[in-house]
Amino acid sequence: MSVPLLEARNVLKSFGGVRALKGVSLAVHPGEVLAVIGENGAGKSTLMKILAGVQGPDSGELLVDGKARRIGSVQEALSLGIALIHQELNLAETLDVGANIFLGREPRRFGLIDSARITREAARVLEQVGLAVRPDTLVSDLTIGQQQLVEIAKALSIHARVLIMDEPTSSLSGHEAQNLLRLIGELRAKGVGIVYISHRLGEVHGLADRVEVLRDGENAGHLARTEISHGAMVKLMVGRDLSQFYPHQVHPKGQVALEVCELRTRAHPKQTVNFSIRAGEVVGMAGLVGAGRTEVLEALFGITPPLAGEVLVAGETVKYDSPRGAIKAGLALVPEDRKHDGLVLEMGVRENLSLATLERDQSWGFLGRAKERALCEEMIPAMRIKTPNTEQPVQFLSGGNQQKVVIGKWLATRPKVLLLDEPTRGVDIGAKQEIYRLMEELAASGVAVLFVSSDLEEILGMSDRTLVLHEGRLSGELLRSELSEEAVMQLATGAERKISPTLS
Amino acid sequence: MKKIFGILGLLLVVCLVTASLSDSFLSAYNVENVLRRSALFGILSIGVAFVIITGGIDLSLGSVVCLVGCALPWLLTVHHWPLIIALPTVLALALAIGLFHGLLITKLRIQPFIVTLCGLLLYRGIARGFTGDQTVGFGNEFKSLRLLATWKLPFLPGFDLPAPLLFLGVVAIVAAVFLNRTIFGRYLLALGRNPQAATYSGIPTERMTVLAYVVSSGLAGLGGVLFVLDVNSAQPVDFGNFYELYAIAAAVLGGCSLRGGEGSIAGVLVGATLMQVLRNMITLVTTRNNVEFAIIGAVILVGVIADEIARRIAARHRAAQALQNAQA
Incomplete structure (x- = not known):
């Protein structure tokens, strides 16, 4: 086998008292896509940040082309040809595309920024990634998918040999995601090594040459191209069968605890959302980033009061325009950003x-x-x-x-109704299971639970019923018996589906 | 709590240094004087501490002192209002100013710095306007009213407690109980640290913020009344000048973080006293009053730097310990 472009050996990293990585190793070779998968909190993002010089490891070795290297900063990583494309895009929105591509290493002429050269070279890399926008377009005018391509163009402009992508498709539409996957295939053919982190096992299945699985900050196992299957990946990720991991039980359902009629949020004023949840029910809300899930919860909780619509708690209309009022009405919200x-x-x-x-x-x-x-x-x-x-x-x-x-x-x-927004984000596996257990106990005690999650396994594992949002609209509703990753993704990317009759 | 020992130590050092350099520092007359000044500034400092705890700032209180301090003798001696109406009027005026600030800051979301900076200019200007820039005072009248500030409670032989100290005692106790023992105090501390999380937890953050500005201006009003009774007259041009900075400095020295959410009344009292002892030291020890600001500025800076260094050492110590625990 060829010498790995980039290799990590026995990397350790702690934050405060938490050990994020307990000795992880991996290697990526030229012209291969290495998928790194694992639950939230398994240490994937930390490892990627270390590879890209964002953070230094506490101990362990990094090798580039087989030689031990210290990657002390993002600048050093870039000079070695290693580029990280963040989960949250890191573009300066008020600058144009060209300026973003050359941010921090602007070509200069007579001490001033050489705009002509930026425009020329930016146009070249934009063409390579298949993005048909002019270099002087403002980044804020681009869609999330286009911004992602700008990030990749930026990586290409420094002639990156290793491209690390952290959840690149999590905020893309189906079409945009296809486009990106095609581009990754092209880069691979050119000999670029790609480290690809994703929650979407279907995508990994289609794309990866090898899979490295992390669990609780350790290597849980790896799969060669021929061994990659959905079941094998899940098993390595959670270390046990899913049915045991998610303590889901069916509880007797009570009266309708929460009813939402014709709700219009500020983010999607043209769409109305209607649904209801019974006491004792655990309902998942799925959808892509930007589909308006958080906005629905925030409207319900009075943080961004809705433009229109009626909310009934236990059969009675409630009106409020602040969390204070929502709490009095019997609601509670575990927000997405706990800090x-x-x-x-x-x-x-x-x-x-x-x-x-x-x-x-x-x-x-x-x-x-x-x-x-x-x-x-x-x-x-x-x-x-x-x-x-x-x-x-x-x-x-x-x-x-x-x-x-x-x-x-x-x-x-x-509370009568508990709303949770991404309840297990950034939480280790043990705590995650305890949070699921709490959700179950609450449902058993007659609380109506509505949780938003981007983690499909979690939606599949925990919900009695799943609501799927697409661009602010409720594009479908799946009962537990109808639930599958494919069904959710189809609805989340905008496929039509008749909403099954509500249970009331 | 630890913070207060640091500032208490600094106060002690400054006192010892001053006492060794000047014989008159510990004379009964001087101590009474320092205590009276400390009490007056302590009242202002407690007020601004409430605002600082919410993460805001009140730059207007020196001008509120001026407005109230000028308006009271002006109403009484120029317009011959009865005391029973004049005194509540000026205090209500101070509270109304606080309400006005609070509403601008919460409802219109204008930054506290801007709102109270405009207040600083506005209220002094108004005071100079209605007095025609002339000194207003009580002359030889209102002797009994002036006792509010000038009376002394016999305490030890040859040493009396000045009346403002009693006012301060009441204000400080009420403020400390409010801050530490009531839900509203907890609301203030929580919203100062994280207004977002406080709102999400159902805390009426806007109302509490308005309340803090009302307390600040209200205590500035009370301070203004006591100050003018103490000195007997007020010159609108410079009455209360820079008092907001003395008060803010006292609160910060006393452990209030300008980031919000932190502060104790006891610390503020020590901070206010330290400020006055420093001023007293400068008058007693040097012959040049013009270096006053330089010395005060330097001492505050040293205090704040020492505090920040102590905080970093503590954080590093904690991180090391956490790592040790994790590896154990």
Whole structure:
């Protein structure tokens, strides 16, 4: 076999007390697509950042063309021909395409930026990636898919030999994704080594020459081209059968707990959304990034009040224009970005847990301190929050424990409807399973659970019923019996499907 | 809590240095004087601490001191309003200013810096306008009213407690209980740290923010009344000049972070006292009052730098420990 373009040997990396990588190795050869898969929190993104010089490893070795190298910065990685295309695109939106492609290494003439050369060379790489826009187009005027291609053009312009792509298709439409996959095939034929991270196992199946599976910061196994199958990949990813991993059970369904009629969000004012959820039901909401899932939750929770529509909780119309009102109506939201929206990071576990129930537990405006302590004594074991004490600032907890604090805060309000936005993002596998268990327990106790997820396995594993959004519209509804990855993806990319009669 | 020991230590050092350089520092007259000034500035500092805890700033309070301090003698001596109407009027005016600031900041989302900077210019200008830039004062009248600021509570033989200290005591206790023992105090601390998460948790963040500005301007109003009663007259051109900066500096020295969400009343009191002891030291020890700002600026800077260094050392220590735990 040829000498690997890029190889990592026994890489370790910790953040605070959390060990993200516990000795991972992988190698990518010229002209191959190496898919790296694994659950959220398996360490994929961390490993990619280390390969691309965004972060340094605590220990371990990186080899380029068989020679040990220190990749101390993104600049060094780029000079070695290694380019990372981030999950979140890193383009300067207010600059044009050409300026973005040459950002930080602008060709100069007489000390000034040589715009003519930028335009000329940008046009050349844009043509290579098949993007028909002029180099002076503003990035903010491009679609997400086009922006992705700009990122790739940028990588080509530095003659990247290793291209690391972190979830490149997660925000693309079906057509755009096809285009990208075709481009990856072309780059492979030219001898570029591609490290491809994806949650979409179908895509990996079609594209990868080899698959490397990570689990809990370790190599869980690898598959050669002929061994790649959906079942084999899932088994290596979760380390056990899916049916055991997801504690899904069917609970007796009660009355309709949440009914949403003709809801129009600000993001998609032309579409109306209608659905209802019964007490005890766990409903998943799937869709591509930008399909409007978070917007629906935020409208329901009063963060961005909807333009129109009616919301009924337990059969009664409720009206509010703030989270405060939504909470009073019996709703709770575990937000997507827990550090920004869910927690006061510098405050302790106790203060975070009681944040939404201070008003209820007050006496004449004074803090109900006994009730607050009682809440901690109840929630910390019930949520299995691992913390040295109740006063530990939550910023020093792991992602999973932080998320459990957020969920505990909402359970304290005894909601009728629990909304969760990407509840297991950035959470390790153990905590993930505990979060699923909590969702199940809540449903069993008669709470209506609605969760948004980009993780199809999670949707498949946890939901009684799945709502799929496409460009702000509810493009379909799948019962558990009809649920499959293909069915969800079809609806998410805009295929029509009759909505099965609601259960009410 | 640890933070307060640092600033307390600094206060002690400054006191010791001043006492060793000047015999009159520890005289009963001087101590009373420093305490009275500290109490007056302490009231202003507690007010601005509330705003700083929300992550905002109030630059207008020196001008509120000026407006109220000029309006009270002006209404009483020029317009002969009865005291029972004049005093509530000026205090209500101060509260209304706070409400105005709070609403502009929360409803129109104008930055606190801009709103209160305009306030700084506006209220002093108004005070200079209605007084015609003339000094207003009580002269020889209102002696009993002035006792609010000038009366002394006999404490030790030869040493009395100045009345403003009693006002400060009440304000400080109420503020500390409010901040630490009520849900509203918790709301303020949470929204100062993360307004987003506070809103998502159902906290009425806008109302609490407005309240903080009302408290700040209200205490500036109370301070304005006491200041003018203390000195007997007010010159609109410079009455209360730079008081907002003394108050902000005291709050920051006392552990309030301008990032919001952090601060204790006890710390603010120590900070306010430190500011006044520094000023006193400069008057007693040097013959040149013109270096006052330079010295105060330097001391604050040293304090803040020391605090930041201590914070970084603590963070590094914690990271090392976490790594050790993880590897164990």
